[in-house]
Amino acid sequence: MSRTDGSEEPQSGMRSEPLVIRRLEFLGGQASPGGWRPDAGLPEVAFSGRSNVGKSSLLNTLVKHNSLARVSQQPGKTREINFFSVNDALVLVDLPGYGYARVAQEERAKWRPLINAYLESSAQLRGVVQLLDVRREPSPDDRQMLEFLAELGAPTIVTITKVDKLSRARAAARVGEITAALGLETEQVIPFSAVTRAGRDELASAIEDLVAAPSWRQR
Numbered sequence: 001m002s003r004t005d006g007s008e009e010p011q012s013g014m015r016s017e018p019l020v021i022r023r024l025e026f027l028g029g030q031a032s033p034g035g036w037r038p039d040a041g042l043p044e045v046a047f048s049g050r051s052n053v054g055k056s057s058l059l060n061t062l063v064k065h066n067s068l069a070r071v072s073q074q075p076g077k078t079r080e081i082n083f084f085s086v087n088d089a090l091v092l093v094d095l096p097g098y099g100y101a102r103v104a105q106e107e108r109a110k111w112r113p114l115i116n117a118y119l120e121s122s123a124q125l126r127g128v129v130q131l132l133d134v135r136r137e138p139s140p141d142d143r144q145m146l147e148f149l150a151e152l153g154a155p156t157i158v159t160i161t162k163v164d165k166l167s168r169a170r171a172a173a174r175v176g177e178i179t180a181a182l183g184l185e186t187e188q189v190i191p192f193s194a195v196t197r198a199g200r201d202e203l204a205s206a207i208e209d210l211v212a213a214p215s216w217r218q219r
């Protein structure tokens with residue numbers, strides 16, 4: 001699932017496209033708190049959201065490579081934390097989707113300790129991308145996750161997914177409502193669509209900035 005692609009050199013006079021993927025590698029999955037995970041050598045950026053929010057589609061759009069989403073959708077793998085290295089420079093961390101109504105209570109009890117242990121203990125974590133669906137009210141699980149990230153002090157980017165499902169005006173209004181309801185800063189919030197690819201480059205730039213900054217844990 002690696003690729004080497006020399007065809008994406010920036011044209012003279014143009015700003016280089018953010019986060020051009022030259023090499024993408026699935027490192028493996030973590031199934032339980034304290035279980036196997038890859039060595040924490042590279043900066044990590046994690047992706048969090050409820051099931052069906054569009055996380056696999058967003059990751060796919062971000063890296064322009066469908067292998068990543070394929071791994072993330074394998075049965076069993078969706079309950080694990082999946083790690084992907086990008087250009088041998090950073091690691092994208094796909095956290096299990098939470099809060100799906102059809103998931104048994106017992107299953108639901110597992111994701112939070114796994115996710116929380118990852119977020120609390122990962123020394124190279126530089127930030128978290130939290131996904132919210134433009135058409136849905138943020139769930140209690142969404143709010144708990146954002147509160148947990150705020151308590152940790154982890155830099156958080158919020159992407160509002162599936163904005164193509166609403167008219168431009170309606171989507172902008174919903175983004176404003178969600179931002180206000182959750183007390184977010186406008187600069188933290190990126191409207192996103194995997195269908196139109198709106199927000200892809202903005203998200204990629206924001207991730208580059210997170211990776212370039214020193215870890216908030218060392219500040």
Ligand SMILES: Nc1nc2c(ncn2[C@@H]2O[C@H](COP(=O)(O)OP(=O)(O)O)[C@@H](O)[C@H]2O)c(=O)[nH]1
Pocket residue numbers: 049050051052053054055056057058097161162163164165192193194195196
């Ligand atoms: N219209 C539209 N549909 C989307 C978008 N992102 C995801 N979807 C759809 O929403 C469903 C769930 O997407 P998926 O990426 O698998 O969500 P995940 O469970 O969070 O990984 C699928 O039917 C996708 O095709 C988007 O930006 N626009």
Ligand SMILES: [Mg+2]
Pocket residue numbers: 055056057072073097
């Ligand atoms: Mg998925």
